Amino acid sequence: MDFEPSQILIAFALTLFAGLATGIGSLVAFLTKRTNTRFLSLTLGFSAGVMIYISFMELIPEAREILSDLYLVLSFFGGIAFIAVIDFLIPEDENPHELHLSEDMNNIRGLKRMGIMLALSIGIHNFPEGIATFMSGLKSPDVGIPIALAIAMHNIPEGIAVSVPIYHATGSRRKAFWYSFLSGLAEPLGALVAILILFPFWDPVLEGIVMSAVSGIMVFISIDELLPGAERFGRHHLSILGFIAGMAVMAVSLLLI
Numbered sequence: 001m002d003f004e005p006s007q008i009l010i011a012f013a014l015t016l017f018a019g020l021a022t023g024i025g026s027l028v029a030f031l032t033k034r035t036n037t038r039f040l041s042l043t044l045g046f047s048a049g050v051m052i053y054i055s056f057m058e059l060i061p062e063a064r065e066i067l068s069d070l071y072l073v074l075s076f077f078g079g080i081a082f083i084a085v086i087d088f089l090i091p092e093d094e095n096p097h098e099l100h101l102s103e104d105m106n107n108i109r110g111l112k113r114m115g116i117m118l119a120l121s122i123g124i125h126n127f128p129e130g131i132a133t134f135m136s137g138l139k140s141p142d143v144g145i146p147i148a149l150a151i152a153m154h155n156i157p158e159g160i161a162v163s164v165p166i167y168h169a170t171g172s173r174r175k176a177f178w179y180s181f182l183s184g185l186a187e188p189l190g191a192l193v194a195i196l197i198l199f200p201f202w203d204p205v206l207e208g209i210v211m212s213a214v215s216g217i218m219v220f221i222s223i224d225e226l227l228p229g230a231e232r233f234g235r236h237h238l239s240i241l242g243f244i245a246g247m248a249v250m251a252v253s254l255l256l257i
Contacts, residue, residue: 003138003199011137012191014148018133019126019187021152025159026180040157042242044230047150048222049246055215058143058254059136063215066208075209079216083128087224119162119179123186126155129221130190132214139211146250147218154226155184 064072133151137144159180167176198206230239 007138008195010141011134011144012188012195014137014141014144015130015134015191016188018148018151018155019130019184020181021155022126022159022162022184023177023181024152025156026163026177038235038238041230041235041238042245043153044157044226045239045242046246046249047153048226048230049243049248050146050150050250051218051222051226051246053247053250054136054143054147055218057251059139059211059215063208063211066204067212071209072212075212076216079213080220081216082213083217083220084224086128087220119166119183123183126184126186127190127193128217130187131194132217133187134191134194135210135214139207142253146253150246151187154221154229155187157229159184 060072060076063075067075129151133144133148136147162180162183163176166179167173170176198210227239227243230242
């Protein structure tokens with residue numbers, strides 16, 4: 001299957017935008033004395049709602065038109081297994097899925113090492129997210145844009161998590177920003193891998209497998225990271241409100257397409 005250069009460029013630009021949102025997180029950490037946890041709870045819940053709705057109402061139905069039920073199920077859970085293995089291999093203390101509020105990091109010893117390890121682990125997690133964002137954007141900008149926004153919103157607190165310990169350890173805003181910024185580059189790197197490895201073999205069956213696997217990745221991220229994070233950073237009802245709002249906004253936007 002051939003793609004127009006403009007399609008590839010748009011999908012890559014969306015992935016780059018989503019990945020570099022970690023840099024926005026570091027700027028937020030420097031410009032505000034305290035993280036607005038209520039807003040963070042709403043946005044993380046919103047991101048989860050967007051990704052879960054798109055997974056089950058857009059990507060899975062389209063993949064089902066191409067694949068048999070068996071391959072659909074295998075691809076979906078294969079995507080979950082892929083991101084789960086990555087999550088499992090990263091030590092809990094340095095896993096971005098196990099973070100506490102950025103303000104709680106101030107008293108932890110070895111802040112510089114912690115920040116560097118967080119940057120590396122977030123980069124590893126961002127790699128499959130980059131593949132998911134790129135492939136969604138390649139399918140359609142109408143699907144890729146909200147997914148890129150959702151990934152970007154959940155990358156912002158990850159950028160905060162990287163920059164705060166490095167800043168307090170070194171006193172350098174520049175170092176803290178660049179570590180945070182570079183951790184987000186794993187997402188466009190994931191897009192490049194998709195271009196180099198998947199494109200030579202691209203056909204309708206592979207497209208269905210990728211869409212189903214991407215759905216699994218996004219569902220896992222939503223359940224394992226975004227919703228627990230939304231609960232931890234704010235109140236239960238705020239996270240649920242954000243989650244429902246994300247699904248509702250995505251539903252309306254798809255109806256209007």
